[in-house]
Amino acid sequence: MIEITIRVKPACAQRLAALLRTAAELEADRGQAKTYRGAARRIERAPGIRRPAARTQRPAPARQKSTRPPVARPHRYTPRVQRPTGRAIDERAVQRVVSGDHPLPVLSRVEARTACWYLTQLGCPASEIAERVRIAKRTVHRWRAEDRQAVTS
Template identity: 55%
Template sequence: MIEITIRLKSPAHARRLAAILRTLADTDEDRGQAKTYRGAARRLERIARPNRYTTTRPPRPTHAELDEEAVQRVVKGLRPLPPLSRAEARIASWRLTAHRCSAPEIAERVGATERTVRRWRAEDREAAQR
């Protein structure tokens, strides 16, 4: 076994190296080596993923009125995503669920945790059954 240390300057470089490793895994005939390449690519992508706790998103608004334009931007995925109040995030979550988006994708867009999105979905299903 040989260990190699690679220093990358940015997350973009890590994602690029991960893509190269995945391509290499697809072309390698040795299944064990291909699995090793995919594992390394997965670890690089995890490292390159931005930390949601340290991002510089502006604080969420606390007003009682709903900003329909902000909700529409989030649903359409127009970057930069605006900060949403809790009510706006819930509405955007409901609309994205109707568009068959996954819970992790919805959580990233609305600025909530995946667990919160799943809880909102369960509450909406329960309300629909009444």
């Protein structure tokens, strides 16, 4: 997922919201269309933006019921970040993440844990570590607890 911040004048914001709604209507992927509509709604709710006139709802086209039984589709898990695989640790990539040199590389799981350890030693908060290493904040807390447990055992 890519997050983008765009600053526009209030006069242009209304047009951008309308374009997003048009893109949502043309989008074949329902999830992406929902994302476009949500972005348009957030733009319209922003302070200083005039609210659009109420839109008339068109009736949904009548759907014909299918006679075929539903097909069970396998659930595919897609992680947030496609991490490289391999046992070797790329120290340069880890040091780039620790020093905050952008663009930050995507680290393997072992490299991410190493970078988390270094950033913890530097006193960085869990939220910053999670953002840099591209892991959940809860994972940072769990790894820290596991490291403390290993030291005390």
